Amino acid sequence: MxxxxxxxxxxxxxxxxxxxxxxxxxxxxxxxxxxxxxxxxxxxxxxxxxxxxxxxxxxxxxxxxxxxxxxxxxxxxxxxxxxxxxxxxxxxxxxxxxxxxxxHTSDRHPWFVESRASRTNPKADWFVWADPKPDGGAPNNWLSNFGGPAWEWDSVRKQYYLHNFLTSQPDLNFHNxxxxxxxxxxxxxxxxxxxxxxxxxxxxxxxxDRRLRDNPPLRMTDAQKARQTNPYEYQNHLYDKTxxxxxxxxxxxxxxxxxxxxxxxxxxxxxxxxxxxxxxxxxxxxxxxxxxxxxxxxxxxxxxxxxxxxxxxxxxxxxxxxxxxxxxxxxxxxxxxxxxxxxxxxxxxxxxxxxxxxxxxxxxxxxxxxxxxxxxxxxxxxxxxxxxxxxxxxxxxxxxxxxxxxxxxxxxxxxxxxxxxxxxxxxxxxxxxxxxxxxxxxxxxxxxxxxxxxxxKQELPLVKGSIHLLDSPKGVLMFLRSFENERLLCVFNFSQSPVDFAVPAEAVGIAALPLPGAHGRVEAGLLSLAGLGVFVGRTGCTP
Missing domain, CATH: 3.20.20.80 (Glycosidases)
Structure with missing residues (x-):
């Protein structure tokens, strides 16, 4: 159906x-x-x-x-x-x-080949073209994801075109x-x-942005800046996307x-x-x-x-x-x-x-x-x-x-x-x-x-159900997946070490995931879970 x-x-x-x-x-x-x-x-x-x-x-x-x-x-x-x-x-x-x-397209796409041929052809404004600044520089400070400015000079039109990625990937003008x-x-x-x-x-x-406004800098700590290998990440991209x-x-x-x-x-x-x-x-x-x-x-x-x-x-x-x-x-x-x-x-x-x-x-x-x-x-x-x-x-x-x-x-x-x-x-x-x-x-x-x-596939709470996070010890993620009257308790031990902690006493493990600790024991409301262990169990617990 x-x-x-x-x-x-x-x-x-x-x-x-x-x-x-x-x-x-x-x-x-x-x-x-x-x-x-x-x-x-x-x-x-x-x-x-x-x-x-x-x-x-x-x-x-x-x-x-x-x-x-x-x-x-x-x-x-x-x-x-x-x-x-x-x-x-x-x-x-x-x-x-x-x-x-x-x-964007390739610079060999027929649309771009025609667009770059002149400023008056039928596809002249199908891509993002802009005049240089008075000193010949790029129209603004936008950067390419792949390094360098997001603008490339074209010697025929004597204008810059926008490329958010490679220079051979000119951006289409969605305002048209x-x-x-x-x-x-x-x-x-x-x-x-x-x-x-x-x-x-x-x-x-x-x-x-139609007005081609400059992107402002992104506020970052020195430590955050030290992790960046691409200057693209230095900008707050307010005007070149979204x-x-x-x-x-x-x-x-x-x-x-x-x-x-x-x-x-x-x-x-x-x-x-x-x-x-x-x-x-x-x-x-x-x-x-x-x-x-x-x-x-x-x-x-x-x-x-x-x-x-x-x-x-x-x-x-x-x-x-x-x-x-x-x-x-x-x-x-x-x-x-x-x-x-x-x-x-x-x-x-x-x-x-x-x-x-x-x-x-x-x-x-x-x-x-x-x-x-x-x-x-x-x-x-x-x-x-x-x-x-x-x-x-x-x-x-x-x-x-x-x-x-x-x-x-x-x-x-x-x-x-x-x-x-x-x-x-x-x-x-x-x-x-x-x-x-x-x-x-x-x-x-x-x-x-x-x-x-x-x-x-067989567990509807995982496909269609809601999710509700539960309090859990450090290094452990625990949540409920619920659909209609069915509830699954999902517990993940991110640490390398075993952990014991309280869970709903009525939780019953489902023997379907052959993982270390996947069949963690629940005794008197206490779950024992191995390092990198997973427990998925049915429960009557409500959020």
Whole structure:
């Protein structure tokens, strides 16, 4: 039966196409490779797949610089390959969400080629152009995420154009209604091909301040400044992103999606300290995005107190909207590496983290290889392909360490990813965690992921229920998930040491999560939980 709310509480699996499976020996993953591996994804028990960009592109930023929104880049295959992949995914019960990069294009997109040709052509104002200051300098102090000013001089128009990322990624002018119409037409193209939703890249970057006002400095302590490797973080980005006019476009986008059955949208919100307020604005009212995700859980902070603070903030700020939690993606170090303390066990963190993610209120997203417990790859500078990492090396080593090819077969060349030379090397340490080594092993991380997703699906409080934080000892996170008359008590010991403390006496553990301490004993209202232990139990306790 049709379910327009299938996305609410869903588990989504992110595929980075160039690193998933190569079928033609060129060392680059492709759409046929994804089709070949769809049974693996389906076996996890997730509801949907998010595909990172596969559109035609010069690949200056690995496909996030689009030169044709309605074409598949030849390195990934053809439109027919895409259609077959979608059909096969649907046969397996999987939804397909594609990455839409609407804030900017490639400088080789025909729209920009025409726009930069003169100040009077039909697309002259499709991008953000501005005259120089009297001294020839950039129009304002805005900075690029990828380093340096956010403005590039064009010798033909004798003006600057805005680029929030690479100079080869010019920003579209959303103040022009024709630009919005053209972008929505590209969205309709993919809706008509049967995609089930869109992940909107840099969704809060669409609209810029018409007056091009300077961003003020961000108040930071000296210690905070010392941690920054990118000067972009020194500004309070009031005028180059998250402008109020963005909401009008999101309403137009949602209205288009609502013309089709059971479609969804998830926006990427990179907005620093304002992120949850932005999520609230973008997902409230049922007339904009269905859900958003932020970078709140994609950093180095991992403690009971930090997670509780994020949950409390979300529940207080986002009243009628929805969030999609993630611990890893293609832009950050893998969480197993980020959160494993010196001398700690990466596998224990992998097990603990997926249990936590599955119990949070919201939809959840996992990144390819996470289900194997993969750690961040250590790459030499000469192996890097990420322009961001190359720009800021060695203070920041870039994003390639989480983008290395998926290891399928431990004993095969390049771990079964390709018969050719892979675009990034396959780390030797990933071979021992390959799919064929874990598949069928009931004690593997892969097996645990399957069990966790099956458990989450059958427990309505985890999918649809409310969340209520409970007082707990330092280093322990405890909350109730409630739906109708069902209540689950979820307890997570973030410390490495055992802990005993009081819980509702009637709590009964559910033997579904094979984790250290997962079957912690409750005797006379006292829970005994091992280090990095998890307890999920039924209870009659009320908030």
């Amino acid at each position: 049709s379910d327009p709310d299938w996305w609410r509480g869903a588990a989504i699996y992110q595929v980075y196409p160039r690193s998933y499976q190569d079928t033609n020996g060129d060392g680059l993953g492709d759409l046929k490779g994804i089709s070949r591996r769809l049974p693996h994804i389906a076996s996890l028990g997730v509801e949907a797949i998010w595909l990172s960009p596969f559109f035609k592109s010069p690949m200056a930023d690995m496909g996030y610089d689009v030169s044709d929104y309605c074409a598949v880049d030849p390195m990934f295959g053809t439109l027919d390959d895409f259609d077959e992949m979608v059909a096969q995914a649907h046969r397996l019960g999987l939804k397909i969400i594609i990455d839409q990069v609407l804030s 209604p024709k630009v919005q119409e053209a972008l929505l037409d590209t969205v309709r193209f993919w809706l008509d091909r049967g995609v089930d939703g869109f992940r909107l890249d840099t969704v809060n970057f669409y609209v810029h 402008r109020p006019e963005n909401l009008a476009f999101l309403r137009r986008f949602r209205a288009l999606l609502d013309e089709y059955e059971d479609r969804t949208s998830v926006g990427e919100v990179g907005d620093g300290r304002r992120s949850l307020k932005t999520v609230a604005a973008y997902t409230s009212g049922g007339d904009k995005l269905h859900m958003c995700y932020t970078f709140d859980m994609l950093g180095p902070d991992f403690s009971a107190e930090f997670v509780a603070k994020r949950i409390r903030a979300f529940e207080a700020i986002v009243k009628d909207g929805w969030i999609c939690w993630a611990f890893s993606n293609h832009d950050v170090n893998r969480h197993v590496t980020r959160w494993t303390k010196p001398g700690g066990s990466p596998e224990a963190i992998a097990r603990f983290a997926i249990a936590l993610l599955a119990c949070l209120r919201g939809s959840i997203c996992i990144y390819q290889g996470e289900e194997l417990g993969l750690e961040e790859a250590e790459l030499a500078f000469e192996d890097l392909r990420d322009p961001y990492g190359i720009r800021f090396w060695p203070g920041f080593k870039g994003r390639d360490g989480c983008r290395t090819p998926m290891p399928w077969e431990s004993g095969a060349g390049h771990a079964g990813f390709t018969s050719g030379l892979p675009w990034l090397p396959v780390p030797d340490q990933h071979r021992s965690r390959a799919v064929d080594r874990q598949d069928g092993d009931p004690d593997s991380v892969l097996s645990l992921y399957r069990q966790v997703f099956a458990f989450r």
